[in-house]
Amino acid sequence: MAHIVIIGAGIGGMPMAFEMKELARSEDRVTVISESSKFHFVPSNPWVAVDWRKRKDIEMEIEPTLKRKGIALIAQSAQRVHPERNQVELLDGTVVDYDYLVIATGPKLAFDEIPGMGPDGYSQSICHVSHAEKAKLNWDRFTDDPGPIVVGAVQGASCFGPAYEYAMIMDTDLRRRKIRDKVPMTYVTSEPYIGHLGLGGVGDSKGLLESAMRDRHIKWICNAKTTKIEDGQMFVTEHDDNGQPKKEHVLPFKHSMMLPAFKGVDAVFGIEGLTNPRGFITIDDHQRNPKFTNIFSVGVCGDPACGSDPHSGGDAQNGFHDRVDGHGHGAQHS
Numbered sequence: 431m432a433h434i435v436i437i438g439a440g441i442g443g444m445p446m447a448f449e450m451k452e453l454a455r456s457e458d459r460v461t462v463i464s465e466s467s468k469f470h471f472v473p474s475n476p477w478v479a480v481d482w483r484k485r486k487d488i489e490m491e492i493e494p495t496l497k498r499k500g501i502a503l504i505a506q507s508a509q510r511v512h513p514e515r516n517q518v519e520l521l522d523g524t525v526v527d528y529d530y531l532v533i534a535t536g537p538k539l540a541f542d543e544i545p546g547m548g549p550d551g552y553s554q555s556i557c558h559v560s561h562a563e564k565a566k567l568n569w570d571r572f573t574d575d576p577g578p579i580v581v582g583a584v585q586g587a588s589c590f591g592p593a594y595e596y597a598m599i600m601d602t603d604l605r606r607r608k609i610r611d612k613v614p615m616t617y618v619t620s621e622p623y624i625g626h627l628g629l630g631g632v633g634d635s636k637g638l639l640e641s642a643m644r645d646r647h648i649k650w651i652c653n654a655k656t657t658k659i660e661d662g663q664m665f666v667t668e669h670d671d672n673g674q675p676k677k678e679h680v681l682p683f684k685h686s687m688m689l690p691a692f693k694g695v696d697a698v699f700g701i702e703g704l705t706n707p708r709g710f711i712t713i714d715d716h717q718r719n720p721k722f723t724n725i726f727s728v729g730v731c732g733d734p735a736c737g738s739d740p741h742s743g744g745d746a747q748n749g750f751h752d753r754v755d756g757h758g759h760g761a762q763h764s
């Protein structure tokens with residue numbers, strides 16, 4: 431009999447639990463540790479921010495589904511993984527023993543790396559449904575009294591798609607409200623060019639996205655390092671192709687959403703042999719940690735750097751291979 435424990439019940443963790451239960455022997459136990467009793471469909475967060483969806487539309491209780499499939503749920507946060515003891519320490523101090531562990535916690539959002547950034551600062555976030563709900567309150571005030579928008583992704587970010595998506599969604603919402611003409615929009619990104627997406631582009635993403643942005647009158651600043659965000663203004667250093675500072679911008683805004691850099695969650699950060707310096711779980715081509723071989727990782731929290739082919743099966747959002755560096759010029763990921 432083996433006890434298989436999965437930390438995280440998001441887009442990676444939930445399917446992992448279902449498939450693990452199907453593949454495991456009948457005598458094995460599968461347990462999910464989740465800091466929330468609910469599953470949130472993260473890709474729908476931008477719609478919550480502009481009130482096209484409510485929170486209840488994009489979340490569901492996970493216990494009934496897990497129970498039906500014979501999977502146990504511990505609905506509290508994992509505080510620390512102890513790989514040398516095969517234990518996970520929980521928020522309330524109790525420990526869970528495992529034979530195999532799958533880490534599926536997603537990222538920690540590194541708002542703290544830029545002064546004034548994030549939902550506790552002056553810019554909004556759509557990375558979590560709670561952030562999107564807060565952004566919606568800001569959006570309500572903004573649409574009553576519109577002004578400039580700054581949207582994009584900061585240096586170190588590796589997930590760019592949602593920034594473009596949110597820009598287009600805001601544009602559509604403003605047009606429907608017939609106030610688009612009152613809103614100058616600027617897209618600020620650490621990508622070296624529009625459509626890079628942290629991936630060196632996808633097909634003709636450069637041409638297509640530049641054209642879509644021009645059509646919608648969205649200006650852009652690429653190779654940008656966001657240095658500070660204050661109430662109503664963003665400080666951005668634009669860099670040239672050699673990574674040298676080219677121009678300083680102070681961009682006024684009444685609504686802003688900037689995607690942050692990712693790092694590993696506190697429960698695993700700094701565990702030697704388990705994580706890389708950013709806190710991502712180092713995994714091989716089988717998504718297994720080379721040192722603690724009963725630990726695996728799925729989703730954004732894994733770093734497939736130690737596999738024989740780092741481009742095979744790796745998650746482009748893990749903030750490692752596709753990282754745009756702190757000087758604002760993009761890592762060319764081929």
Ligand SMILES: Cc1cc2nc3c(=O)[nH]c(=O)nc-3n(C[C@H](O)[C@H](O)[C@H](O)COP(=O)(O)OP(=O)(O)OC[C@H]3O[C@@H](n4cnc5c(N)ncnc54)[C@H](O)[C@@H]3O)c2cc1C
Pocket residue numbers: 437438439440441442443463464465466470472473474475476506507508509534535536537556557558589591592695697728729730731747
């Ligand atoms: C706004 C936005 C839009 C997106 N749109 C798309 C899209 O259209 N298409 C697409 O393919 N991808 C999209 N993505 C990316 C996609 O959402 C992620 O790749 C995906 O959510 C990653 O899954 P995950 O399981 O690794 O992490 P998550 O889905 O973030 O799940 C991690 C889970 O672990 C839990 N957790 C974290 N720490 C702990 C802990 N210590 N203890 C217990 N539980 C913990 C969290 O609460 C969370 O439930 C989008 C992302 C964002 C932010």
